[in-house]
Amino acid sequence: MNSIHDMGGMHGFGAIERDDDAPFHAEWEKRIAGILACAAFNGLSVFDENRRAAEAMPPGDYLATPYFGRWLHMIETMVLEKRVATPQELRAGHCAPDGVQWTAGGITPAQVLPLFLGGGSARAEVREAPRFVVGQDVVAREMNPAGHTRLPRYIRGKRGVVHLHHGGFVFPDTRAHGLGDHPQHLYNVRFAARELWGAQASAHDAVYLDLWDAYLQ
Amino acid sequence: MSERHHPHDDDEHEHDHDHTEPPSDYALRVKAIETLLSEKHLIDRASVDAFIDIFEHRIGPRHGARVVARAWSDPAFKQRLLANGSAAMAELDIRGVQGEDMVVVENTPAVHNVVVCTLCSCYPWPVLGLPPSWYKSFAYRSRVVMEPRAVLAEFGLVIDDMREVRVWDSNAEVRYLVLPQRPAGTEGWDEARLAELVTRDAMVGTGIARTPTASAE
Numbered sequence: 001m002n003s004i005h006d007m008g009g010m011h012g013f014g015a016i017e018r019d020d021d022a023p024f025h026a027e028w029e030k031r032i033a034g035i036l037a038c039a040a041f042n043g044l045s046v047f048d049e050n051r052r053a054a055e056a057m058p059p060g061d062y063l064a065t066p067y068f069g070r071w072l073h074m075i076e077t078m079v080l081e082k083r084v085a086t087p088q089e090l091r092a093g094h095c096a097p098d099g100v101q102w103t104a105g106g107i108t109p110a111q112v113l114p115l116f117l118g119g120g121s122a123r124a125e126v127r128e129a130p131r132f133v134v135g136q137d138v139v140a141r142e143m144n145p146a147g148h149t150r151l152p153r154y155i156r157g158k159r160g161v162v163h164l165h166h167g168g169f170v171f172p173d174t175r176a177h178g179l180g181d182h183p184q185h186l187y188n189v190r191f192a193a194r195e196l197w198g199a200q201a202s203a204h205d206a207v208y209l210d211l212w213d214a215y216l217q
Numbered sequence: 218m219s220e221r222h223h224p225h226d227d228d229e230h231e232h233d234h235d236h237t238e239p240p241s242d243y244a245l246r247v248k249a250i251e252t253l254l255s256e257k258h259l260i261d262r263a264s265v266d267a268f269i270d271i272f273e274h275r276i277g278p279r280h281g282a283r284v285v286a287r288a289w290s291d292p293a294f295k296q297r298l299l300a301n302g303s304a305a306m307a308e309l310d311i312r313g314v315q316g317e318d319m320v321v322v323e324n325t326p327a328v329h330n331v332v333v334c335t336l337c338s339c340y341p342w343p344v345l346g347l348p349p350s351w352y353k354s355f356a357y358r359s360r361v362v363m364e365p366r367a368v369l370a371e372f373g374l375v376i377d378d379m380r381e382v383r384v385w386d387s388n389a390e391v392r393y394l395v396l397p398q399r400p401a402g403t404e405g406w407d408e409a410r411l412a413e414l415v416t417r418d419a420m421v422g423t424g425i426a427r428t429p430t431a432s433a434e
Contacts, residue, residue, distance in 0.1 A: 008335035008386065010359040016351050016371055021417065023272060023347035028244040033272055033347070034265035035251055037314075042259055051337060067338070067353050069243050075250060085253060093249030095256035102259035112267035113275070121317035122390035150388045152335055154362065166318070169390055186389055188320075193382075197363050204381040207362050210389035 001052075002144055002153060004059035009154040009197070029068040036071050041115055042105025045078040048176035052148035053077035124183035126168035131213060132187055136162045138216045140189070148176035151215045155207075158195050163208060164188035171212055184213040272347050280311050281344035281394060282415035285426075286408040288321075289399040299323060302394065306344065316343035316392055322385060323396040324422075329376050331369065331422030332385045332393045333361045341392035345417060352421065362386060372423040385422075395422040402429045 007013075024030045036050070053074045057065065065073065079085040089096055107115060132138055142157040143149075150172050166188060170181040189211050193201035254260045284306055288295040298305035302319030306312065319341055322330040334340065335358050340348040351357055361368045365382045369375070376382055385393040397419040403411060418424025 005336055007355060007359040008362045010355075013354070013356040013359050016354055016356045016360070016368065018351050019349070021349035021351075023349070025350075026241075026244070028241070028247040030269045030272070031251055031265065032247050034268040035247070035254065035260055037268040038260040038264045039254065044259060054337070063355070066243070067350070072243060072246055072250070075254075076246075079250075079254070079259075084257060084259060089253055090250065093252050095253060100257065102254075102257050106258070107264055109261075109263040109267045112264050113271060116268070116271050116275075117313045119312060119314050119317040123318060150336065152386070152388060154335075164320070166389075166391055172389075186391070188391070201363070202366065202378070202382065204379065205365060205383070206381065207384045207386060209386045210391050212389070 001055050001146060001148060003055055004062050005055045006152050006154075008152050024068075032068050032071045032075070036075050037116075038107070038112075039075060039078075041107050041112075042102065044075075044082065044084065044102075044105075046175060048148060048172040049078060049178070050074040051172075052176035053081075055148060122169045124168050124170050124181060126183050126185055128185075130165055130185045130187075132162045132165070132185075132216065134162050134165060138162055138187075138189060138211075140191075140211060141215055141217050145173065147173060149173050149215075151211065152209070154196060155191055155209060158191055160189040160191040160195070162187050163190045166210065169212070171214070173212075173214070186210055186212055187216065189216070276313065276342050276344075277346035278344070278415075278417040278420065279412070280309075281341075281417070281420045282412040283309055283408070284311065284321075284344060284394070285396060285415045285420065286411035288396055289403075289411055290408050295396075298396070311343050313343040315339070316341050318391050319344070319394060320391055321394050321396050322383065324398045324425075326380070326398075328381045328383060329369075329422065330383045330385060330393075330395045331361060331365055332387060332395060333358060334387045335359070335362055336388055339387040339392065341394050344394055345420060349417070369423060372418065374424060395420050397424075397426045400426050400428045 054070045057073060076090060084100055084102060089099055139159050140155045166186040168183045169186040171184050174180050174182045188208055191207050193205035193207060194203060196207060255262060287309060288298050294305060298321050302321040303317060306319060324330055338348050338353045340352060362384050365384050366376055387393055400414060414427040416424055416427060419426045
């Protein structure tokens with residue numbers, strides 16, 4: 001999706017402001033972070049779906065919404081989309097007498113830390129041999145999917161060199177839309193800064209991104 | 218546009234004695250969804266609390282500092298860390314969500330590394346915690362891939378023209394940690410003492426490790 005979340009190389013956002021570096025600055029920010037994590041571990045949605053929901057915000061709303069407000073938007077979107085709640089229930093803040101009850105998951109507080117430490121790698125086996133080898137020249141495809149993608153606009157059509165082969169990883173472009181994991185080889189690709197930005201960039205610098213097979217030609 | 222929070226978005230005043238301001242819309246919406254999803258058994262308050270406890274207390278840059286101090290002290294560990302970040306960190310009992318597949322990139326006299334997520338806020342949670350506001354800011358996300366040297370200068374870091382700057386855009390599910398250079402004058406220091414020199418910024422690449430003199434001040 002070509003939207004405002006894809007910010008690499010944009011102008012106009014000014015200087016970088018620092019605060020106290022704390023992760024949270026209000027009680028509601030903590031709560032929504034915990035709620036989103038808990039719901040995810042109980043199987044409501046995967047990261048890719050949540051990201052897709054935030055990216056689908058109208059650009060003006062995205063810019064005007066604070067970071068954890070976008071997390072709130074993600075979970076509101078997911079519970080509506082997956083018909084776990086109705087808009088009326090969301091407004092009321094209560095489950096309707098005949099409202100849907102969630103039956104999957106059901107993690108207990110004692111399970112939270114072990115589950116967190118166990119993590120959930122996005123690695124997955126790919127049967128096909130890798131198409132590219134380290135050191136090979138590649139081009140990031142020029143494509144403009146209307147759905148979720150992790151191929152930023154600033155590298156599309158640009159030439160790079162494969163720096164690492166990470167192995168197989170689930171594919172966000174399908175996973176974000178409930179269309180399956182479709183694991184693919186993932187590569188780290190080095191792009192010279194001048195290939196991306198022209199002569200204004202340093203001849204010494206480079207940007208590295210992780211790109212799935214389908215993003216490369 | 219910055220994402221700094223505004224005082225009226227902060228619901229800390231709910232805990233004050235005089236209720237002169239209403240809670241923010243976000244605080245109300247988060248309360249509503251927490252109640253709703255609890256009634257539906259998608260989440261429960263104690264598990265949400267357990268996740269918040271992890272975010273606030275269990276994870277954070279002190280763990281990344283342990284990893285860096287070990288790498289500075291033990292060349293064999295450093296080799297393993299650069300070869301497989303997650304496996305080496307597990308030796309120090311550091312693991313978890315958003316750290317499943319870690320790559321560690323080493324600063325040298327010839328190369329300075331810096332990490333960003335232009336698409337949102339991907340960040341290595343087990344070693345650095347949840348990201349600070351500046352890392353998630355539109356300014357950092359948009360600018361550091363295109364003008365890394367100007368951004369680093371705003372953080373007080375001037376990189377020599379001949380030194381290569383590598384920007385790592387964490388656009389997939391691999392997470393990056395910078396291994397900073399060990400400061401001079403720390404010969405013979407033990408790991409605990411070395412770890413005190415390792416800042417969050419040094420591990421993102423927007424800073425370098427403290428020098429013994431600076432840390433004594």
